[in-house]
Amino acid sequence: MTEREPFRVQLKVRHYELDTLGHVNHAVYHSYAEVARLELIEKAGGLNGGLRDRGVAAVLLESHISFRKELRAGDVIDVTCETKFGSGKTFVMNSDIYKADGTLSAEISCTLGLMDLERRKLVADPRGVCEQAGMDLALLGGSAA
Template sequence: MSVEQSPPFGVRIGVRSYEMDVNGHVNHAVYHQYGEHARMEHFRAAGLSQHALGAHGLTIVLLSTTVHFRAELRAGDELRIDSVIAFSARKPFTMSHRIVRVAAADGARTDDLAAEVECTLGVLDTTTRRLVADPHGRLVAASSDPALLGPGPDVSTS
């Protein structure tokens, strides 16, 4: 099955002191929140706010998420969270995030991969409460900037 990917999208955030665990680094659950923040910002930039989706009788649901931890993050670090959406011929689609430390708390410039977040998502019809077929097409129809969603699936090789 061939999967096409959208161009990367990214947001920047700073690590806050209250996100630390007893070991002095970012708590594992916070990485999921970083991925969620990047997802919501990516969809918002594409014109797919909850309000816009709701006007089309749709919402996006998270079906699964996995985080692969690569490096510690500490309070004061600056992060870039990139995201890429990939659609296939199936109802679920994927969104991948790379959490990269771009500056350490001491101000040193870095480019350290801190984590990779892999998510499986679906587009839910809010009336039937079922995943829709052709999630890419449905999102494009609701979007004000469909280029941020990337190409749809290559169904000729799926």
């Protein structure tokens, strides 16, 4: 059995994203992962209707990054994103950032929840809410953690 390829977006490193050392500022890596998460949620059907119609939205609770290789201006990168649901109120969305030659530049793991926007509390079953909202769980990579 072959593993499914994770969702990915391609981005280009911009000059204004660099720090004084000439490589991408640490905070920008988190922005790259955010772009991939939002693109994935949108493509899976969670932004236009979906979650919003149910009065919920994804909320970032924790983020961890491991830097592997620096990125510089002009680099074209692929940012992956894959979701892992557990049994509780939270789920994980992992992203890897690859340089054009396939070199792993960073690994980012984010813990999220779905917040009920009226109650301002996390929903008990985020995977179930995503499914009820008509989101494509296969595209999300919505496996159990």
